[in-house]
Structures are given as C-alpha cells and as structure tokens.
Amino acid sequence: MIKSVKDQTEKAMQDYTKTPREDWVRKWQGMCTLCVSMMFWTSMAEDAMKKAGISGLNMFYDKLLK
Numbered sequence: 885m886i887k888s889v890k891d892q893t894e895k896a897m898q899d900y901t902k903t904p905r906e907d908w909v910r911k912w913q914g915m916c917t918l919c920v921s922m923m924f925w926t927s928m929a930e931d932a933m934k935k936a937g938i939s940g941l942n943m944f945y946d947k948l949l950k
Contacts, residue, residue, distance in 0.1 A: 892916050896911075900920050
C-alpha cells in the first residue's frame with residue numbers, strides 16, 4: 885500500500901503544473917491532493933519569503949485569496 889500511495893502521489897505531483905487546479909483536484913485521490921498541495925504551498929511560501937520577506941508573504945497571501 886505504501887508503494888502505491890507513493891506512486892500515485894508522485895504522478896499527481898508531476899500532473900499538478902500541467903492540469904488546471906479544479907480538474908486536478910477531481911482527478912487525484914484525496915491523500916495525494918492534500919500532500920502535493922501542501923508541498924507546492926510550502927515551496928511558494930518559502931520563495932516569497934526569500935524574495936521579499938514579510939511583504940513577499942503578504943503578496944503571496946493576496947494571491948491565495950484570489
């Protein structure tokens with residue numbers, strides 16, 4: 885089971901940037917969508933902090949609200 889969850893999560897991660905988010909969420913299992921979404925959220929939050937500190941996080945927050 886661990887191997888199959890890992891396999892599906894890796895496939896969902898590769899598909900994340902290729903598929904519109906609404907379609908992507910419907911396409912993949914819940915555990916995969918939670919895991920991959922949090923990985924991308926963390927990556928984007930770290931990038932925002934590295935580039936512009938607190939103001940970068942504020943811009944990222946505004947982007948998320950849209």
